[in-house]
Amino acid sequence: MVRAALLAALAFGTLAASASETPLQVFMAGDSTMSIKLEKDYPETGWGVPFSIFFDEQVSVHNFAKNxxxxxxxxxxxxxxxxxxGVKSDDFVFIQFGHNDQSEHKKDRYTPPEAYKYNLRRFISEARSRGARPILMTPVTRRYFTxxxxxxxxxxxYDDLVREVAQAEQVPFIDMEKVTRHYFTAMGDEASKLRFMHIAPDLHPNYxxxxxxxxxxxxxGAREVAQLVLRELKAMQHPLAQRLRTPDPKHLQR
Structure with a gap:
């Protein structure tokens, strides 16, 4: 019996090692809250930037989000x-929009509610048709305290529309609007301000x-939001949470 348990453990370890060595791609579709920034915009940072370095060497993250x-x-x-x-079977596709879709006064980007829902469903369907695994997300919160x-x-x-689509399509879903709103609310006005783009005059050459x-x-702020995304992936036991980079032993000794 002990021998059988040992063999099972060895087999599981082999499978886990094999999974971690399998090349995998993660694609990110979204807006400025997720995107890579130009130097002229720093220190503005999309959460997809720190998120991209969370994973093992066989995971490639491709951030297509754009302001x-x-x-x-x-x-x-x-x-x-x-x-x-570029997507292949078993790759992951994060989908997070809403900030610009809802901007009715900006005709160059506005998307009416029904068209927004249709676009999200179409993204999910097309990703699935290629064997990829979409992950739908509500837009992150803005920092407006009452x-x-x-x-x-x-x-x-528009966040409710995402929730409706997620339920109808039975797609893996992270409610980042609620997660980030609760997170920054608990932090309070002054502390949360330090995570957003608040810079006084004459302090930064870009501003x-x-x-x-x-x-x-x-x-x-971007790093903390990326960490919140990872926390949610772990909570839902998502396969990506099993593909994290191995920590430096020195960090474990601190």
Missing amino acids: GRSTRTFREEGLWQQIMD TKGVIEPTHRG PIGVTDDTHFNHL
Whole structure:
């Protein structure tokens, strides 16, 4: 019996090692809250940037998210097609839009609610048709505190549309609007401000007159949001949570 248990353990270890050595791609479709930034925009950082280094050497992360893009313009500009051209069976595709889709006053990106839902469903269907595994996400929160000291929802129902699509399509889903809103609310106004693009005048050459931006993250905010995404993946026992990089032994001794 002991021998059988030992053989089973060895077999499991072999399978786990084999899985970790399998090349895998992760594609990211989204907007500025996820995207890679130009140097002129630093310290603004999308959460997809720190997220990309969480995984083992056999996992390649391709961040196609881009500033100002909605579900409509992401497809119109060919960004989604680039993902479809590169994706393979068993790869993962993160899908997170909403900030720009809801911007009715910006006609270059606005997407009406029903079109938004249709676009999300189409992304999911096309990813699945290639054997890929989509992960749907609500847009991250904006940092708008009420007089009661809580962050108010600002997505005008577009987050609810994502929840509806996730339920209808039975797709792996992370409710990042709720996760980040609760996280930054618990942190409070002043501490959460340090995670967003708040820079006083004459402190940073990219922003000589300063900036007050409660939508976009700085380096710290992006890293913490990426960590929240990873926490949710672990909680749902998602396969990606089994593909994390091996920590440096020195870090374990601290």
